[in-house]
Each structure stands twice: as C-alpha cells, then as structure tokens.
Amino acid sequence: xxxxxxxxxxxxxxxxxxxxxxxxxxxxxxxxxxxxxxxxxxxxxxxxxxxxxxxxxxxxxxxxxxxxxxxxxxxxxxxxxxxxxxxxxxxxxxxxxxxxxxxxxxxxxxxxxxxxxxxxxxxxxxxxxxxxxxxxxxxxxxxxxxxxxxxxxxxxxxxxxxxxxxxxxxxxxxxxxxxxxxxxxxxxxxxxxxxxxxxxxxxxxxxxxxxxxxxxxxxxxxxxxxxxxxxxxxxxxxxxxxxxxxxxxxxxxxxxxxxxxxxxxxxxxxxxxxxxxxxxxxxxxxxxxxxxxxxxxxxxxxxxxxxxxxxxxxxxxxxxxxxx
Amino acid sequence: xxxxxxxxxxxxxxxxxxxxxxxxxxxxxxxxxxxxxxxxxxxxxxxxxxxxxxxxxxxxxxxxxxxxxxxxxxxxxxxxxxxxxxxxxxxxxxxxxxxxxxxxxxxxxxxxxxxxxxxxxxxxxxxxxxxxxxxxxxxxxxxxxxxxxxxxxxxxxxxxxxxxxxxxxxxxxxxxxxxxxxxxxxxxxxxxxxxxxxxxxxxxxxxxxxxxxxxxxxxxxxxxxxxxxxxxxxxxxxxxxxxxxxxxxxxxxxxxxxxxxxxxxxxxxxxxxxxxxxxxxxxxxxxxxxxxxx
Numbered sequence: 001x002x003x004x005x006x007x008x009x010x011x012x013x014x015x016x017x018x019x020x021x022x023x024x025x026x027x028x029x030x031x032x033x034x035x036x037x038x039x040x041x042x043x044x045x046x047x048x049x050x051x052x053x054x055x056x057x058x059x060x061x062x063x064x065x066x067x068x069x070x071x072x073x074x075x076x077x078x079x080x081x082x083x084x085x086x087x088x089x090x091x092x093x094x095x096x097x098x099x100x101x102x103x104x105x106x107x108x109x110x111x112x113x114x115x116x117x118x119x120x121x122x123x124x125x126x127x128x129x130x131x132x133x134x135x136x137x138x139x140x141x142x143x144x145x146x147x148x149x150x151x152x153x154x155x156x157x158x159x160x161x162x163x164x165x166x167x168x169x170x171x172x173x174x175x176x177x178x179x180x181x182x183x184x185x186x187x188x189x190x191x192x193x194x195x196x197x198x199x200x201x202x203x204x205x206x207x208x209x210x211x212x213x214x215x216x217x218x219x220x221x222x223x224x225x226x227x228x229x230x231x232x233x234x235x236x237x238x239x240x241x242x243x244x245x246x247x248x249x250x251x252x253x254x255x256x257x258x259x260x261x262x263x264x265x266x267x268x269x270x271x272x273x274x275x276x277x278x279x280x281x282x283x284x285x286x287x288x289x290x291x292x293x294x295x296x297x298x299x300x301x302x303x304x305x306x307x308x309x310x311x312x313x314x315x316x317x318x319x320x321x322x323x324x
Numbered sequence: 325x326x327x328x329x330x331x332x333x334x335x336x337x338x339x340x341x342x343x344x345x346x347x348x349x350x351x352x353x354x355x356x357x358x359x360x361x362x363x364x365x366x367x368x369x370x371x372x373x374x375x376x377x378x379x380x381x382x383x384x385x386x387x388x389x390x391x392x393x394x395x396x397x398x399x400x401x402x403x404x405x406x407x408x409x410x411x412x413x414x415x416x417x418x419x420x421x422x423x424x425x426x427x428x429x430x431x432x433x434x435x436x437x438x439x440x441x442x443x444x445x446x447x448x449x450x451x452x453x454x455x456x457x458x459x460x461x462x463x464x465x466x467x468x469x470x471x472x473x474x475x476x477x478x479x480x481x482x483x484x485x486x487x488x489x490x491x492x493x494x495x496x497x498x499x500x501x502x503x504x505x506x507x508x509x510x511x512x513x514x515x516x517x518x519x520x521x522x523x524x525x526x527x528x529x530x531x532x533x534x535x536x537x538x539x540x541x542x543x544x545x546x547x548x549x550x551x552x553x554x555x556x557x558x559x560x561x562x563x564x565x566x567x568x569x570x571x572x573x574x575x576x577x578x579x580x581x582x583x584x585x586x587x588x589x590x591x592x593x594x595x596x597x598x599x600x601x602x603x604x605x606x607x608x609x610x611x612x613x614x615x616x617x618x
Contacts, residue, residue, distance in 0.1 A: 058420060105603040111419065112362045116557055117602045119550070120595035127592040241546070245427055252424050281439060288432030292410050295424045299417060 008177060015260065016170050023162055032158045036230065038263075038270045039165040040223050045250040045262035046169075046176050047219035052248065053257035054180055055212050056192030057107060058115050061122025062247045065217040067129055067239025068095050069224025071136055074145045074234050084148050088225040092218045099217030103210035122244050129236040141235030148229045161230045168226060172219055176259050188212060189257075253294055255301025264302045332462040334583040335576055340468045340537075342575020343475040346568040347530035348552025350482065351523030353563040356556070357499035358519035361422050365406060365430035366527055367549020368437075372399040373528025374540035375437055378446045388451065396528050402433065403524025407517050430545070437542040445541040448532075471533050478529055479568055482522070486563065495519060527552075547591065554598045558609055566610045573609075 026032045048062050072091040076082040106117045129136050136142055148155045148164065155164050179185055187208055190198035199205050228234050246269060254265025272290070276283035298305030348370055355363045376395035380386040386394065406429055414422070451470050456463040486492040497505040498515045506512045531540070531548070538544075551574065558570030574594055581593035601609065 052420075058423075106599075109602055109606055112356075113557065113602055113606055115362070115423065116553060117599055120554075120598045120602075123550070123595050124592045124599075127589060131586075131588040131592075241550075249424060249427075252420065256420075282435075284435035285432060285439065288428050288430075288435055291428030291431065292425050295417075295421050295428065296410070296414065299421050 008181065011260075012174060012177065015173075015263075019166050019170065020163075023159055032162060034270060034274055036158055036162050036165055038267050039162065039169045040227050040230075041247075041250060041266035041270050042263045043165075043169045043172055043223040043226075044220055044247055045254065045266045046172055046259055047216040047223070048247050049251045049254075049257070049259065049262045050176060050179070050188075051212055051216045052251050053255075053262075054185060054188040054192065055209055057209060057213070058248070059118040059213070059216070060115050060241070060244050060248065061118035061120070061125070062216070062220060063239045063241070063243040064122040064125035065095055065099060065220035066224040066227070066243070067125060067234075067236070068098070069221030070228040070234045070239070071129060071142065071224075072221075073225035074142045074228040075135060077229075078142065078145045084146060084225075084229060088222060091225060092221040095221035096214045096218040100210055100214040103213040104206070107206070107209045107213055119241065119244070123241060126236060126240050129239060136236070139236060141233055143233045145228050145232045145234065147232060148226075155229070165226050165230065168222065173259055173263075180259070184208070249291060253291075253298075253301055255303030255305075258301070258303040261301050261303035268302065329461040330583065331580075334579045336459075336462045336464060336468065338576035338579030339572055340471045340575070341534075341579065342555075342572035343471050344530045344534045344548070344571070345551045345555040345574050346571025347475055347478060347526050348548060349555030349559060349567040349571050350479065350563055351526040351530075352553055352556040353559070353561050353567050354482075354495075354523045354526075355519050356561055357563055358495055359411075359516050360419070361411070361426065362553070363520075363523070364423060364426040364549070365433060366523065366552060367545035367547070368430045368433040369399045369403055369524040369527035369545075370531035370548045370552075371437060371540065371542065371545030372402055372433065372524075373531030374448070374535035374544065375441055375446070375531075375542065376528075377532050377535065378448055378540060379441060381448065382446070388449070392532055395532060396525055399528030399531075400521050400525045403520045403527075404517060406433075406524075407520035411516070411520070412513065430549075434542055434545065441542060443542060445539050447539045448535040450536040451533075465537070467533075467536050471537075474529060474533050475568075478526060479564075482526070483564060491515075491518060551594055554594055557598060558601055560607055560610055562610070570609065 022035060023032055026035065044062065044066060048059060051057050051059055069088075069091055072094070073084065073087050076087045076091070077084045102121060106114065106121065109117050130139050132138075155161050180188070187198065187203045190201060190203055191205055191209060195205050227238075250265035250269045251262055252265070253268060254263065255261030272287065273283060276286055279286055294305075298309075300308075348366060351369070352363065352366050355361055355366070373395055376398045377388075377391050380391035380394045381388055384391075410425055410429055411422075414425070417425070450465065450467045452466045454465065456465055457469075458464075484492075486496055494505065494510045495515045495518060497508070497510055498512055502512055505515075530552075531544075534548075552571070555571035555574050556567050558574060559566030559568070561567075574597065577597055578590055578594050582590035585593075
C-alpha cells in the first residue's frame with residue numbers, strides 16, 4: 001500500500017477521484033460554493049509554488065496577474081461581447097507576455113528586493129484597476145460578466161462550476177507534476193540551491209526564471225478569467241496586496257515545493273475564514289495568530305508538519321516506557 | 325496662485341510626508357541591519373502611535389504631551405513583546421518564514437487595534453494651532469514645522485546613539501557580523517531586542533506627528549509602512565542619511581506627481597519610482613555596488 005502511494009500516477013488518480021466525488025458528500029450545500037473557491041485558490045497556489053517553492057523566487061504581486069486576467073476577460077466579454085473562451089486564451093497569453101517582459105528586470109533582483117519589486121508591481125496594477133474608471137468601473141466594480149457556456153450548456157450553478165474549475169485545476173496539477181519531475185524541474189531546484197552553481201552546470205538561469213514567472217502568470221490569469229465568469233462580477237478589492245500575501249501564505253503553510261501541499265494550504269486558508277465566522281470581529285486576530293503559530297511550529301508546512309506531528313504523538317508512549 | 329507658488333507648496337508638503345517616510349524607513353533599516361529581517365509589521369507601530377495618542381488624549385482626557393509619551397511607550401512595548409514572543413523563539417527560520425511571521429504579526433496587531441478602538445477614522449488636534457505661516461509664497465502649517473523638528477531630533481539622536489554610545493556601537497557590530505559580535509562578548513539577542521524597541525519607538529513617533537494632518541485609523545499602517553520601506557530601499561538600507569534622503573525624495577516626487585498629474589495615481593507614483601530605482605540601481609541611490617561572494 002505504502003509503495004503504491006509513492007507512485008506519482010497512483011497518487012494523482014486517488015486525489016482526482018477524491019475531488020470528483022466530493023460534491024456528492026457536500027450535497028450541493030453552501031460548502032460546495034466554498035470548494036469552488038478552493039479550486040481557484042489551488043490553481044493560483046500551484047502557480048505560485050512553481051515559482052516560490054521550486055525556483056525559490058518570491059512574488060508578492062501574484063494577485064496582479066489574477067486581477068489582470070479577471071478584468072481583461074470581464075471587460076472584453078461584458079463590454080465588448082467577445083467570445084469568452086477565445087478571450088480567456090488570448091488574455092492568458094497577453095498576461096504571460098507582460099510577465100515575460102517585466103520578468104527580466106524584476107527577477108534580476110534577489111531576496112527582499114525581489115519581494116519589494118513584485119509587491120510594487122502588484123500595487124501599481126491594483127491602483128490602475130481602481131483609477132481607470134471608464135474601463136474597469138473603478139472601486140464599485142464591473143458587473144454583468146456572462147457565465148461560460150458550451151453551445152447551449154451554461155455553467156451557471158455551483159455544481160457545474162465546481163467541475164469546470166476543478167477540471168482545469170486537476171489538468172494544471174498534472175502538468176505541474178510533470179514539469180517539476182522533468183529536466184526543467186531539476187533545473188529550477190538547482191537555481192533554488194545556488195544560482196551560480198546552476199549556471200556552471202549549463203542552466204540558463206535568467207531565462208528559466210523568467211519563463212517560470214511567465215508560466216505562473218499565465219495560470220493565474222486563467223484562474224482570474226474563471227473567477228470572473230463564475231462570479232459574473234469583479235471588483236478591485238479581490239486583487240490587492242492582501243490577496244497576494246494570502247497566496248504566499250497558502251503556499252508556505254501548505255508546504256514549499258509540494259504540489260499537493262498547495263492544495264492543502266489553499267483549502268485551509270479558504271475554509272478557515274468560513275470556520276472563523278463564529279468569532280465574528282475576532283476572526284482577523286485569530287487569523288493573524290494562526291499564521292504566526294503555524295509558521296513557528298510547522299516551518300515545513302502542513303505536508304511535512306502533520307506526518308511529523310503524528311509520528312511524535314505515536315512515539316511518545318514508547319518513550320515514556322523507556323524512561324521508566 | 326502662480327505655478328512657482330504651487331510648486332513651492334507641493335515641495336513643502338512633499339518634504340513633510342517625506343520626513344515621515346524617512347522615520348519609518350530608518351526603523352526598517354535598523355531592524356534589517358541588526359537581524360537581516362524585513363519587519364512587515366513596521367507600519368503597524370506607526371498606526372499604534374497615532375491611535376494610542378488619540379485614545380489617551382480623547383478618551384482618557386490626558387494632556388497631549390503626556391498622551392504622546394504614553395503612546396510612544398505603548399508602541400515600544402508592543403515592539404518588545406512582538407520580538408520576545410514571535411522573533412526570538414525562532415531558530416534557523418528561513419527568511420521567507422520570517423516574512424510570513426512578521427506579516428502575521430502585522431495582521432494580529434491591526435486586528436487587536438480594530439477590536440480595541442473600532443473601525444472609525446479619528447483626528448488629533450495639531451500640536452500648536454492651525455494658524456498658517458507664510459514662507460516664500462507657500463503656506464506652512466505649524467504641524468509641518470513640528471514634523472521637520474521631530475524628524476531632525478530623532479535622526480540626530482539616533483546618529484549620536486549609533487556612533488557614541490557603547491550600545492549603539494555594539495548594535496553596529498551586530499550588523500557587520502553577528503557571529504564576530506557574539507565572540508567579542510556582545511549580547512546579540514539583547515541588541516536584536518533593542519533594535520525592535522528603537523524602531524517601533526521611531527515608527528510610533530512618525531505616526532503621532534502625521535496624525536493631526538492626515539487623520540488616523542486602524543488600517544493606516546499598511547501604506548505608510550510600505551512607503552517607509554521604499555525610502556529604506558532607495559537609501560540602500562542605511563540607518564542614516566541615505567534613508568532620510570530616500571524618504572524626502574520619495575515624498576517630494578510623490579507630491580509633485582499628485583499635484584501636477586493625477587492625485588488618484590499618487591500611491592502608484594511612489595512604487596513606479598521604487599521599481600525604476602530597483603531596476604537601475606538595486607543597491608540604492610547612494611551606495612556603491614557590491615559583488616556577491618559564493
């Protein structure tokens with residue numbers, strides 16, 4: 001059983017089966033809607049994990065690509081009546097190109113400077129979304145975005161959107177698993193450990209960093225388009241600095257460099273505010289506290305921390321006997 | 325008002341917000357130099373300064389001078405507690421985990437402030453009246469003078485502290501090389517605690533002197549903190565004049581941009597300047613480049 005679980009393909013099939021069966025358990029309730037968002041957040045977290053967890057490059061501006069995707073899809077379909085599917089692909093490519101171009105100067109930076117530059121980029125995009133009122137509707141948002149449809153089949157319910165979004169997310173997870181286990185993935189990890197050593201081994205460090213940055217922007221943009229068509233309304237507050245921070249938190253709490261960890265992190269941080277509803281105004285305090293506590297006590301993320309915790313709890317009774 | 329007067333007015337108000345950015349930025353730099361940590365909670369101490377002053381002054385009817393002193397004390401204590409509870413227990417934490425912890429700290433402090441003092445925006449009275457002073461065609465509010473004076477005093481004091489006292493020198497030693505500082509008998513952990521205390525005190529001073537001009541609420545810390553960070557980056561993370569000039573340049577360019585082009589994009593201007601500087605001179609405006617050793 002254990003050796004079977006080590007097989008990447010078996011794990012992916014089990015994970016997909018779990019995801020596809022989930023709506024049956026949730027019985028179409030309010031939680032189903034929450035899990036639609038878990039899907040979108042997983043997509044975003046996986047995209048960021050490729051950059052942060054594998055290549056070791058932080059981005060505090062990831063919400064900008066998400067927002068650009070959502071707004072470009074929204075404006076082109078709602079205001080100009082373009083075909084949503086074609087728009088989604090075209091927008092993703094355009095956002096990817098933008099990331100590729102800004103990636104060259106930005107990814108030359110390291111550490112805090114890189115964090116600050118990506119943060120600055122994110123804030124500039126956020127302000128532009130607020131200020132270009134003619135195009136985006138400004139702070140009050142952009143309504144009237146159509147649902148996606150295939151022929152006469154319209155994705156207009158939580159259940160339909162659940163399968164649409166998780167279909168895309170599972171495909172992205174499969175693609176990412178392939179990528180990180182390929183030559184490119186090994187190249188990314190080499191960059192993470194030492195850029196100079198990676199360069200010495202013949203990896204084109206700068207190009208590879210920018211390429212993975214652009215890829216994560218493309219995935220985030222697709223997530224944005226899906227979000228816009230699911231919600232049928234977008235407003236700038238969903239794409240600010242706080243959301244960029246939340247995405248980084250998802251990746252780190254889930255576990256850096258683990259694709260399934262990104263799912264765990266996204267699921268936890270999406271479900272947590274719903275569970276904290278009971279605390280009402282205290283939720284932000286509890287949230288901040290949990291963030292600190294989890295980073296302090298599970299620095300490797302859920303993916304490594306939970307098995308470690310389980311092992312320690314199971315090991316404790318035996319240790320007690322040995323002492324006696 | 326002709327263009328010259330207008331420009332003088334923009335530059336003046338830019339210099340006063342720039343002085344605030346400088347104070348916050350120096351706080352960033354002090355912690356960064358002592359610990360290598362970028363303290364994303366820095367902006368919250370700025371907020372605490374303004375909000376606590378309002379609380380002591382308006383709710384408890386304490387005289388303004390005493391309220392300012394108490395508020396600085398509260399924020400400094402908050403900085404010390406934060407260091408003891410969230411930073412010191414960490415051993416071998418990766419830089420990225422430290423970033424998350426300080427972000428968590430900032431969310432926590434902001435949340436507590438919201439619970440204690442509510443979500444309303446509050447205003448503080450100016451320190452010495454609202455009678456504008458004419459100065460070369462521009463009107464100066466007395467509060468602007470307070471901002472310049474306090475910033476000057478704080479910067480000069482910190483300069484003296486770092487170059488003439490034994491604690492200040494010990495903190496500088498830590499920033500050059502922590503292990504070597506430990507070997508010559510400096511208590512590195514205490515110096516880290518000092519750095520948090522000093523920078524939260526500086527941040528709260530910035531928050532107190534700006535509050536009468538811009539109002540204050542539980543969420544003002546984020547933007548002010550980020551701008552201070554910009555100032556520190558422009559200044560090449562120096563805890564002295566580099567960051568002060570960084571803050572002043574940032575404030576003036578922002579005020580000119582907002583006045584002459586568009587006030588909606590005011591905050592964007594600061595970050596565009598930041599990106600340009602990072603792309604062209606990532607080591608800051610005033611520092612020579614260093615090559616990385618492997």
